[in-house]
Amino acid sequence: MSKIKAVLIDLSGTLHIDNDPTPGAVAALTKLQATPGLKLRYVTNTTNESKRALMERLTNIGFMDVTEDKVFTSLSAARTLLENQELRAYFLVDKNAMEDFKGISEEDPNAVVVGLAPEEFAYENLNKAMRLLHNDAKLIAIHKARYYQRKDGRALGPGPFVAALEYASDVQATVVGKPSEKFFLSAIAEFGCSPQECVMIGDDVRDDVGGAQAAGMHGILVKTGKYREGDESKISPSPFRVVDNFAEAVEVIQTML
Amino acid sequence: MAAYFLDRKIKAVILDITGVLKESGRAINGSVDAVNRLLSSGLQVRFCTNETTVTRSELVRELQTLGFNVENVVVFPPIPAMCKILKERKLRPHLLVHPDAVSDFAEVDQNEPNCVVIGDATQQFTYENVNKAFQCLMRLDQPLLFSLGKGKYYQEHGELVLDAGAYMAALEYATDVKAQVVGKPSSIFFETVLQDACVSASEAVMVGDDIVSDIGGAQACGMAGVLVRTGKFRPRDENHKDVKPDAIVDNLAQFVDTLLSTLK
Known part of the structure; x- marks a missing residue:
């Protein structure tokens, strides 16, 4: 080995x-x-916390010497993909994570980006995402986890909502995380x-x-x-x-x- | 009485409702006349819908208001079939359905749920509601998921909206449980309709706007399947990778004209 x-x-x-x-x-x-x-x-x-928020949290918990250049997140990977393909995005992403997408255009979107965003997963928002996908938008999943651990037990992750959009629009998501x-x-x-x-x-x-x-x-x-x-x-x-x-x-x- | 379609002797016509007869509270052009002619033709006519956002009687009332002579017709929605399964198997459901459908489950015990039933819950498809269904499934030793139809989407007020199938797919993915579909396209559901009409599958034709649930489901049972270019129909449905309709027509009226011209 x-x-x-x-x-x-x-x-x-x-x-x-x-x-x-x-x-x-x-x-x-x-x-x-x-x-x-x-x-x-x-x-x-983690798709609901920016890099900066993540590092602050680790430092507060007591972990030393975790610097920004050593943190690699699924948000960074999604941003790289959007920039490389010059895509305009409709974000189903938690507000706190949006600072990592600063500068990415949200006008006339041709991509749907899905993160862990319980507050964004309303029926109307998912309908809007599905319609964009029917108009040939790309589907980008920041990750596809089935669930995550919440204080009251396991709760749905972004994966099930990505699966719902894939099923409804026959589009395969690109999973970046x-x-x-x-x-x-x-x-x-x-x-x-x-x-x-x-x-x-x-x-x-x-x-x-x-x-x-x-x-x-x-x-x-x-x-x-x-x-x-x-x-x-x-x-x-x-x-x-x-x-x-x-x-x-x-x-x-x-x-x- | 029989008509002929693609060399088949047809004794029964099974019609989907939403997207074929009506859409967003309005009758589709020519469909009122077409249905009424079909009903007085002597052919057997049945209505087969995955609609779960209204009760059966409300649905019939709505169709009557639109001008359809449907006071004596038989409508097959998935909820009565679902209730029968729940009672036979002594299952207690956690419901994720439209508020107007809840009363249809009034006679079913819902204490300490041991299965989840999902329907087209529309605005009730909130994160927390879907999560409750998920948590219920995760608590069960033998998780059981039933889905009232598995449609991907339908058209409402000129726009596509997600149907129950999308959320079924979400729960399947989250829990690794395969849903059992009650309603179209399940064969059991179509066979119940055929039995009621006393015809064999080869003597029946299904008309619908859902390439998978209506056409694919009917064909899998041995019926002919006719796709209409109304409702949720999209041009790409004409080249679907798995399902090839026996015929594609502009609307129900066009199909009924052709079929009734062969009536003997």
């Missing part, structure tokens, strides 16, 4: 849950950051290492672990956040490792350097 040169780390559910770090996560991250030659990227499908292979490869593009030399740590068996493994990386599933018993058997090949939490994942990585 190749030695590990880079680690991709999911945020919500893996490093922290709401405003609390997962057990031992702050110390474990510090240890990982201090490992000579090891590159780190924080990769997240996890688990898209391109997302994982873009996250390590600057490192100059191969996917086989990377580990991804996350709590979502399909989007974090399955996606990373499909891109050629090692996937470690943590049993925190949205993890539910039996999740590890939902993907094939199964996760490279299944561990209790992020701190334990870091111990596994120490043996792979």
Whole structure:
């Protein structure tokens, strides 16, 4: 097995849950950051928080040295796609995330961008999106997660609403966040290492672990956040490792350097 | 009494309602006369709709107001078929349906739900309502999802709006549960209509504006399927990848003219 040169780390559910770090996560991250030659990227499908808001939150929780250049989000990936194809967008995206789309035209849209935006998923807005898709607009999913963990339990993610629009308009969405292979490869593009030399740590068996493994990386599933018993058997090949939490994942990585 | 269509002897005509007879509260051009001629032709006529935003009697009343002589016709909407299944299988539904359809489920026990029934809930398709249905399914050891039809969209006031099928697809994706469809295009639903008309599938023709639910569903049962260019019809439906209608007509009136000219 190749030695590990880079680690991709999911945020919500893996490093922290709401405003609390997962057990031992702050110390474990510090240890990982201090490992000579090891590159780190924080990769997240969070679509309702801008990069700046994400970093502020991590700092407030107690995580040190997480800087903007090390955070790679599905919003950044969506923005890159819109710019490269010069698209004008109708956004079903949370207001707080819109600062990452500043400057993208919303006039006469020829693309529909869907993020995690419970407040935007009203019947009328989805109707408008469906009509645009019938007029040949592109469908861009910031990610396609089935659900996320809310304080009152699991709640619908953007994925089901993307699936509804795909079904109603016979248009296939381009998924820019996890688990898209391109997302994982873009996250390590600057490192100059191969996917086989990377580990991804996350709590979502399909989007974090399955996606990373499909891109050629090692996937470690943590049993925190949205993890539910039996999740590890939902993907094939199964996760490279299944561990209790992020701190334990870091111990596994120490043996792979 | 029989008519002829594509070398088939036709004894029964099954009509979709929304998009074929009427749209957004108005009769479609020529359809009142066409339906009334069909009803007095001696052919069996049945109405088969996935409409779940009004009760059956309200629907008939609306058609009568528009001039259709439908006081004695038989209309097959999905909700009565759904209620029958719920009672037979002792299922207690969590409902995600239009407020006007709730009373149709009055006789069904809805305490401690052990399945979800989704219909065309229109404005009630809010995030929180869809989420409640999702959370209900996730609580069940053996999640059961029923969908009243699986239409993608329909036309309302000149614009396309999402139909129940889109939200069915959302819940299927979220929960990995495959929905059981009650209503068109389910074969069981069409067979009930054929039995009521006492005809075999090959003696019946279905007329509708939904390429998948009306035409595809009818053809899968052995009926002929005629697509009208009204309602939700879109030009690309003429080249659908899976479903090839037996005929495509501008509207119901055109089809009825042709069919009745062969009447013997």
